[in-house]
Amino acid sequence: KQEVTQIPAALSVPEGENLVLNCSFTDSAIYNLQWFRQDPGKGLTSLLLIQSSQREQTSGRLNASLDKSSGRSTLYIAASQPGDSATYLCAGGDSWGKLQFGAGTQVVVTP
Amino acid sequence: NAGVTQTPKFQVLKTGQSMTLQCAQDMNHNSMYWYRQDPGMGLRLIYYSASEGTTDKGEVPNGYNVSRLNKREFSLRLESAAPSQTSVYFCASSERGPGYTFGSGTRLTVV
Numbered sequence: 001k002q003e004v005t006q007i008p009a010a011l012s013v014p015e016g017e018n019l020v021l022n023c024s025f026t027d028s029a030i031y032n033l034q035w036f037r038q039d040p041g042k043g044l045t046s047l048l049l050i051q052s053s054q055r056e057q058t059s060g061r062l063n064a065s066l067d068k069s070s071g072r073s074t075l076y077i078a079a080s081q082p083g084d085s086a087t088y089l090c091a092g093g094d095s096w097g098k099l100q101f102g103a104g105t106q107v108v109v110t111p
Numbered sequence: 112n113a114g115v116t117q118t119p120k121f122q123v124l125k126t127g128q129s130m131t132l133q134c135a136q137d138m139n140h141n142s143m144y145w146y147r148q149d150p151g152m153g154l155r156l157i158y159y160s161a162s163e164g165t166t167d168k169g170e171v172p173n174g175y176n177v178s179r180l181n182k183r184e185f186s187l188r189l190e191s192a193a194p195s196q197t198s199v200y201f202c203a204s205s206e207r208g209p210g211y212t213f214g215s216g217t218r219l220t221v222v
Binding site: 004034036042043044045046049089091096097098099100101102103104 | 142144146151152153154155156159161169201203205206210211212213214215216
Protein backbone atom coordinates (compact mmCIF):
# COMPACT_ATOMS: atom_id res chain seq x y z
CA LYS A 1 0.00 0.00 0.00
CA GLN A 2 1.28 3.40 -0.96
CA GLU A 3 2.14 5.63 1.99
CA VAL A 4 2.73 9.34 1.53
CA THR A 5 4.48 11.55 4.08
CA GLN A 6 4.87 15.32 4.18
CA ILE A 7 7.41 16.96 6.45
CA PRO A 8 7.23 19.49 8.03
CA ALA A 9 3.59 19.65 9.08
CA ALA A 10 3.80 23.45 9.30
CA LEU A 11 6.09 26.13 7.90
CA SER A 12 6.30 29.91 8.30
CA VAL A 13 8.38 32.10 5.99
CA PRO A 14 8.72 35.84 5.37
CA GLU A 15 7.29 37.25 2.17
CA GLY A 16 9.67 37.01 -0.77
CA GLU A 17 11.44 33.90 0.41
CA ASN A 18 11.30 30.75 -1.74
CA LEU A 19 9.19 27.89 -0.39
CA VAL A 20 10.33 24.28 -0.53
CA LEU A 21 7.77 21.62 0.35
CA ASN A 22 8.70 17.97 0.60
CA CYS A 23 6.73 14.81 -0.11
CA SER A 24 7.93 11.22 0.17
CA PHE A 25 6.22 8.02 -0.96
CA THR A 26 6.93 4.35 -0.42
CA ASP A 27 5.87 2.70 -3.70
CA SER A 28 8.03 3.71 -6.66
CA ALA A 29 5.45 2.18 -9.05
CA ILE A 30 3.55 5.40 -8.81
CA TYR A 31 1.34 6.37 -11.77
CA ASN A 32 1.46 10.07 -11.11
CA LEU A 33 2.13 12.56 -8.31
CA GLN A 34 -0.19 15.49 -7.74
CA TRP A 35 0.07 18.63 -5.66
CA PHE A 36 -3.02 20.39 -4.31
CA ARG A 37 -3.71 23.56 -2.39
CA GLN A 38 -6.39 23.77 0.29
CA ASP A 39 -7.58 27.02 1.84
CA PRO A 40 -9.29 26.90 5.25
CA GLY A 41 -12.82 25.53 5.01
CA LYS A 42 -12.52 25.01 1.27
CA GLY A 43 -12.05 22.18 -1.18
CA LEU A 44 -8.83 21.22 -2.89
CA THR A 45 -7.43 23.02 -5.92
CA SER A 46 -5.15 21.10 -8.26
CA LEU A 47 -1.76 22.78 -8.72
CA LEU A 48 0.49 20.43 -10.64
CA LEU A 49 0.41 16.86 -11.88
CA ILE A 50 3.58 14.95 -12.75
CA GLN A 51 3.24 11.75 -14.72
CA SER A 52 5.53 8.87 -13.71
CA SER A 53 7.54 9.33 -16.91
CA GLN A 54 8.23 13.00 -16.16
CA ARG A 55 10.83 14.58 -13.91
CA GLU A 56 9.17 17.93 -13.32
CA GLN A 57 6.27 20.26 -14.10
CA THR A 58 6.13 24.04 -13.96
CA SER A 59 3.31 26.55 -13.74
CA GLY A 60 4.15 30.18 -13.14
CA ARG A 61 5.99 30.48 -9.82
CA LEU A 62 5.40 26.80 -9.06
CA ASN A 63 7.74 23.97 -9.95
CA ALA A 64 7.37 20.37 -8.87
CA SER A 65 9.93 17.61 -9.28
CA LEU A 66 9.57 13.86 -9.09
CA ASP A 67 12.31 11.35 -8.27
CA LYS A 68 10.82 7.88 -8.31
CA SER A 69 14.07 6.14 -7.40
CA SER A 70 14.31 7.98 -4.09
CA GLY A 71 10.53 8.18 -3.54
CA ARG A 72 10.47 11.97 -3.34
CA SER A 73 8.68 14.93 -4.81
CA THR A 74 9.40 18.58 -4.08
CA LEU A 75 7.20 21.60 -4.68
CA TYR A 76 9.02 24.91 -5.09
CA ILE A 77 7.17 28.20 -4.85
CA ALA A 78 9.31 31.14 -5.90
CA ALA A 79 9.12 34.56 -4.25
CA SER A 80 6.37 33.67 -1.80
CA GLN A 81 3.44 36.03 -1.17
CA PRO A 82 0.93 36.24 1.69
CA GLY A 83 -1.66 34.86 -0.74
CA ASP A 84 0.34 31.62 -0.88
CA SER A 85 -0.66 30.91 2.73
CA ALA A 86 -2.60 27.64 2.66
CA THR A 87 -2.19 23.93 3.25
CA TYR A 88 -0.40 22.06 0.48
CA LEU A 89 -1.11 18.37 -0.04
CA CYS A 90 0.67 15.89 -2.22
CA ALA A 91 -0.92 12.67 -3.42
CA GLY A 92 0.32 9.60 -5.24
CA GLY A 93 -2.04 8.36 -7.92
CA ASP A 94 -2.58 4.91 -9.40
CA SER A 95 -3.81 4.00 -12.88
CA TRP A 96 -7.44 4.08 -11.70
CA GLY A 97 -7.12 7.67 -10.58
CA LYS A 98 -7.24 6.77 -6.91
CA LEU A 99 -5.10 9.07 -4.76
CA GLN A 100 -3.13 8.37 -1.58
CA PHE A 101 -2.67 11.66 0.26
CA GLY A 102 -0.09 12.97 2.64
CA ALA A 103 -1.31 14.87 5.72
CA GLY A 104 -0.25 18.20 4.23
CA THR A 105 2.07 21.08 5.06
CA GLN A 106 0.43 24.22 6.45
CA VAL A 107 2.22 27.28 5.09
CA VAL A 108 2.09 30.80 6.50
CA VAL A 109 3.76 33.62 4.56
CA THR A 110 4.22 36.68 6.76
CA PRO A 111 4.24 40.20 5.23
CA ASN B 112 -19.70 27.29 -13.44
CA ALA B 113 -18.28 23.93 -14.45
CA GLY B 114 -17.23 21.76 -11.57
CA VAL B 115 -18.31 19.40 -8.82
CA THR B 116 -21.33 20.30 -6.69
CA GLN B 117 -21.93 18.75 -3.28
CA THR B 118 -25.02 19.03 -1.10
CA PRO B 119 -25.54 19.68 1.72
CA LYS B 120 -22.60 21.83 2.85
CA PHE B 121 -23.26 21.23 6.54
CA GLN B 122 -25.19 18.53 8.42
CA VAL B 123 -25.65 17.47 12.03
CA LEU B 124 -26.95 13.96 12.63
CA LYS B 125 -27.83 12.01 15.72
CA THR B 126 -26.21 8.63 16.21
CA GLY B 127 -28.15 6.01 14.28
CA GLN B 128 -29.73 8.40 11.79
CA SER B 129 -29.22 7.93 8.07
CA MET B 130 -28.49 10.41 5.32
CA THR B 131 -27.30 10.67 1.74
CA LEU B 132 -24.63 13.06 0.51
CA GLN B 133 -25.19 14.16 -3.06
CA CYS B 134 -22.54 14.89 -5.67
CA ALA B 135 -22.87 15.96 -9.29
CA GLN B 136 -20.27 16.91 -11.91
CA ASP B 137 -20.77 18.59 -15.26
CA MET B 138 -17.37 17.93 -16.85
CA ASN B 139 -18.33 14.61 -18.46
CA HIS B 140 -15.70 12.79 -16.37
CA ASN B 141 -15.91 9.03 -16.19
CA SER B 142 -14.40 8.61 -12.73
CA MET B 143 -15.86 9.86 -9.45
CA TYR B 144 -14.65 9.51 -5.87
CA TRP B 145 -15.65 10.04 -2.26
CA TYR B 146 -12.97 10.99 0.28
CA ARG B 147 -13.10 11.91 3.93
CA GLN B 148 -10.73 14.32 5.68
CA ASP B 149 -10.07 14.21 9.40
CA PRO B 150 -7.94 16.67 11.41
CA GLY B 151 -4.21 16.05 11.04
CA MET B 152 -4.75 13.45 8.36
CA GLY B 153 -4.77 13.53 4.62
CA LEU B 154 -7.81 12.61 2.62
CA ARG B 155 -8.76 8.93 2.64
CA LEU B 156 -10.70 7.23 -0.12
CA ILE B 157 -14.07 5.77 0.85
CA TYR B 158 -15.44 4.58 -2.51
CA TYR B 159 -14.83 5.28 -6.14
CA SER B 160 -16.54 4.71 -9.46
CA ALA B 161 -14.36 4.24 -12.52
CA SER B 162 -17.31 4.53 -14.88
CA GLU B 163 -21.09 4.67 -14.90
CA GLY B 164 -22.49 1.48 -13.43
CA THR B 165 -19.38 0.46 -11.48
CA THR B 166 -18.32 1.12 -7.89
CA ASP B 167 -15.44 -0.17 -5.78
CA LYS B 168 -14.30 0.10 -2.19
CA GLY B 169 -11.49 2.38 -1.18
CA GLU B 170 -9.43 2.47 1.98
CA VAL B 171 -12.22 3.15 4.51
CA PRO B 172 -15.56 1.83 3.15
CA ASN B 173 -17.10 0.44 6.35
CA GLY B 174 -20.36 2.14 7.31
CA TYR B 175 -20.94 3.63 3.86
CA ASN B 176 -22.69 2.74 0.64
CA VAL B 177 -22.59 4.48 -2.74
CA SER B 178 -24.68 4.75 -5.88
CA ARG B 179 -23.50 5.88 -9.30
CA LEU B 180 -26.88 7.06 -10.50
CA ASN B 181 -25.65 8.13 -13.94
CA LYS B 182 -22.50 9.61 -15.39
CA ARG B 183 -23.05 12.92 -13.58
CA GLU B 184 -24.12 11.81 -10.11
CA PHE B 185 -22.43 9.80 -7.36
CA SER B 186 -24.07 9.65 -3.94
CA LEU B 187 -22.73 8.49 -0.57
CA ARG B 188 -25.09 7.02 2.02
CA LEU B 189 -24.61 6.59 5.75
CA GLU B 190 -27.14 3.99 6.86
CA SER B 191 -26.63 4.34 10.63
CA ALA B 192 -24.39 7.27 11.49
CA ALA B 193 -21.75 6.92 14.22
CA PRO B 194 -19.65 9.62 15.95
CA SER B 195 -16.57 8.16 14.20
CA GLN B 196 -18.08 9.33 10.92
CA THR B 197 -17.81 12.97 11.95
CA SER B 198 -15.61 14.36 9.20
CA VAL B 199 -15.45 16.54 6.12
CA TYR B 200 -16.50 14.65 3.02
CA PHE B 201 -15.23 15.53 -0.43
CA CYS B 202 -16.49 14.34 -3.76
CA ALA B 203 -14.19 14.51 -6.79
CA SER B 204 -14.16 13.61 -10.44
CA SER B 205 -11.41 12.96 -12.94
CA GLU B 206 -10.42 11.40 -16.19
CA ARG B 207 -8.11 8.64 -14.86
CA GLY B 208 -5.93 11.15 -13.01
CA PRO B 209 -5.53 14.30 -15.06
CA GLY B 210 -8.15 16.93 -14.46
CA TYR B 211 -8.90 16.01 -10.86
CA THR B 212 -11.61 18.38 -9.56
CA PHE B 213 -12.92 18.48 -6.00
CA GLY B 214 -16.20 19.74 -4.63
CA SER B 215 -16.25 22.21 -1.75
CA GLY B 216 -17.04 19.55 0.84
CA THR B 217 -19.75 18.53 3.31
CA ARG B 218 -19.04 19.08 7.01
CA LEU B 219 -20.80 16.30 8.90
CA THR B 220 -21.12 16.11 12.67
CA VAL B 221 -22.60 13.04 14.33
CA VAL B 222 -23.66 13.57 17.95
